Amino acid sequence: MNKKYQVVGIGNAIVDVISQSDDSFLDLMGIQKGIMQLVERERGEMLYAAMTNRTQAPGGSVANTVAGLGSLGLTTGFIGRVHDDALGRFYASSMQAEGTDFVNPPVAEGELPSSRSMIFVSPDGERSMNTYLGISSELGPDDVSDDVAGNAALLFLEGYLYDKPQGKEAFERAAKLCREGGGKAGIALSDPFCVDRHRDDFRRLVRDLDFVIGNEHEWQSLYQTDLSTALEQAAADSGLIVCTRSGHDVVLVQGDQQVSVPVNEIVPVDATGAGDQFAAGFLYGFATGQSLEVSGRMGCIAAAEVISHYGARPEVDVKDLFRKEGLIG
Numbered sequence: 001m002n003k004k005y006q007v008v009g010i011g012n013a014i015v016d017v018i019s020q021s022d023d024s025f026l027d028l029m030g031i032q033k034g035i036m037q038l039v040e041r042e043r044g045e046m047l048y049a050a051m052t053n054r055t056q057a058p059g060g061s062v063a064n065t066v067a068g069l070g071s072l073g074l075t076t077g078f079i080g081r082v083h084d085d086a087l088g089r090f091y092a093s094s095m096q097a098e099g100t101d102f103v104n105p106p107v108a109e110g111e112l113p114s115s116r117s118m119i120f121v122s123p124d125g126e127r128s129m130n131t132y133l134g135i136s137s138e139l140g141p142d143d144v145s146d147d148v149a150g151n152a153a154l155l156f157l158e159g160y161l162y163d164k165p166q167g168k169e170a171f172e173r174a175a176k177l178c179r180e181g182g183g184k185a186g187i188a189l190s191d192p193f194c195v196d197r198h199r200d201d202f203r204r205l206v207r208d209l210d211f212v213i214g215n216e217h218e219w220q221s222l223y224q225t226d227l228s229t230a231l232e233q234a235a236a237d238s239g240l241i242v243c244t245r246s247g248h249d250v251v252l253v254q255g256d257q258q259v260s261v262p263v264n265e266i267v268p269v270d271a272t273g274a275g276d277q278f279a280a281g282f283l284y285g286f287a288t289g290q291s292l293e294v295s296g297r298m299g300c301i302a303a304a305e306v307i308s309h310y311g312a313r314p315e316v317d318v319k320d321l322f323r324k325e326g327l328i329g
């Protein structure tokens, strides 16, 4: 298919502010370990000030996936919203520099600043994210142009967008444009609490979209049952489903075909972005016509790379890693 973009993503455009902390610091600050929690602006500022040795990097779940695909050499675009402030300009220019079109220019009007997530990484590699959504949560249908969503061979949608009515509209419009243009659209379930908030919508999306990627907790939350029953139901509902299981075999089901891809269990330096980069590796395989098994293996390689260092995006050429495993020539 001759499209301007091999993959387009739509989601929250978030600058990650990363620091290391121990669990007693999390307790002291009232941070729940291992999840993404939304925070108000004031609390975000307080947490930011409490961070020692902080570093800053572009993040956002689906944006991380699309950036990973861009650095793998696919033509990629990302639909997100940043303010025309220092963080927003940093975000937009970093995406471009990493090889992904950041298609909507930073917005000058309005008062909400660019989004940021204060991420505390524990000594065991677990990450605790505290996200102030800011302008990102104002993403709406007007931010989705025909030229971008209608020109995508694959569209990857972030489940978190469903948290705001205008985000949901943007998501639905992008999916419609992509599929009317002959592309395929899929969703990242985002997190179990997000699934809980939008169960009916997400079950409909599993039936309607072309592929769905989630982890075991998200699939269990979606069908409110044990994992194997949940995956059976998902596979019956959807053309292609993928389930990651942190440190355990990944399960992929497409029609009658079911594949399990083994994962080498390693202690992460920083677990941030593991699912996002799994999705990047998997979608790279999917977009380039690889088998289900090879695509799953690519996902596992990309995920293993990103958890071996701080930050949610790859630091090496992941294609080299695919070559070393004999997955590409």
Ligand SMILES: OC[C@H]1O[C@H](O)[C@H](O)[C@@H]1O
Binding pocket: 012, 014, 015, 016, 036, 058, 059, 060, 061, 064, 117, 129, 131, 272, 273, 274, 276, 312
């Ligand atoms: O999945 C990891 C991402 O989720 C949050 O949205 C952070 O921005 C981080 O980069």
